[in-house]
Amino acid sequence: MMKNRVIIVRNLVKRFGKFIANDNLSFEVYEGEIFGFLGANGAGKTTALRILSGLSEPTSGEVIVAGFDAKKQPEQIKKNIGYMCQKFSLYEDLTAKENIMLYGGIYGMSKTLIKERTDELLDKLNFREYGDRLISDLPLGLKQKLALSVAVLHEPKIVFLDEPTGGVDPITRRQFWEMIYETAYRGITVFVTTHYMDEAEYCDRISIMSDGKIVALDTPAELKRQYNAKSVEEVFIKIARPKP
């Protein structure tokens, strides 16, 4: 069976003056896959992520995201992806419901559809009692679950998660990963960037960037086998030592 490709990157190069942030990247990500995008600070992850989400243009190479060309159709890409980061995703001074309405509106969903999805979402998360509370009053775990739900409110093809489970307790963390599995099971591709290698262990496949290049790309199990390592962390330390 040929898997549907939702991200196709061929020979992506991104330069800033003389500096090459992304040096000839080529990779593909499939529908419903949980893909971990790893690399040391300064390896070029953020640059690549900005290109994949239509915020920055490649210097050369081909980047197709959700069927759209990053060079010619960045606006189409933005409509078909979701994004959540640990630091900021929801407006703290709006209620949970207001945040849902705001994001639904931004993604051009109709009022009836937003209302429908809000009800669905609050029920699914056992969130009814929190709907009218300010985000700043919610515990971190609930915030993160709501943020993920809001990021996929418009049923994007791909959702980008930046260090999604940092700082939460082990139970909440597992609930969050189960939500990620469910999201992927529904066919939404989950693209995770993180510094935490135990988080990488949860992904279907991972890529590791170093000095602007992808130096490894495979399933966590296969990489551990190849590098004779017990954990992804060990693999990472073996191959991703950053420049001083």
Place this chain on the structure above:
Amino acid sequence: MQKIIEASDISKRFGETQALKDISFSVNESEIFGFIGPDGAGKTTLFRIITTLLLPDDGEMKVLGMDSKTEFKELRKNIGYMPGRFSLYQDLSVEENLNFYATVFGTTVKENYDLISDIYSHIEPFKKRLAGNLSGGMKQKLALSCALIHKPKLLVLDEPTTGVDAVSRSEFWEMLKKLKQYKITIIVSTPYMDEAMRCDRVALIQNGKILSIDNPEKIKQGYSRKLFSAKAPEKYKLIDALRKYPETITAYPFGDSVHVTFTGDKYDSSIYTYLGKLGINDAVISVTEAGIEDRFLELMNKAE
């Protein structure tokens, strides 16, 4: 052995939030002592009490033999504190920051250079650069150098590795280990369970309470059941199926597998038939060793 920290029944409340409740522990000289727990567990509040920046509502905190309430002035001279948020002067250079901290504590960089040389040498080539323009890993090394420059007896590090990549984190822990030769005691907090293994002893902390204190190996061994690891290509279906299996007690995703416990600490081959009926044919179940995170989960469930 001299106790560097002795905390007895420390409680702290902020309005309706009980940040710390009856916390007691002690830390020995030259120990690397870790506080492992999620955001909001009370780690920072506790560290602020240890460093005399906050007073507890109840309980007694003795640090280096001194009372944190009455002898805070003397105490502060002997503590190096690296707060969670990067709090050096962003508009001073690397070198200027270091000189500033040395001067505040009435010493010079030269006097204690041997203590920081190992760490500072990584950033010394960039000593003219503004601290605000450093990368995450370099900021962390500068902050550690500044916290050490007055040769403190106790080093307090609040989430020093948050947001730092795995390679830099690994280097950071190696540096901490080397500080032992100077008899510096280190307390460090982290939300990341895997870092517990780097400490001599750890306290697992959640909702302002300590769940367990011991060396990390013993904490792992405290796991009360036999733990199994189940793998199958479709993890989402597997977790759901295992939870519905009558003999399952707990089932949690854990990296590329699901960690499961069964009644009677065993399973038989009928589980494969059961999973097969639900369309999961390639499942593999094996015995596995519980890690710190498994034990933390178990203790959290008991506490609730």
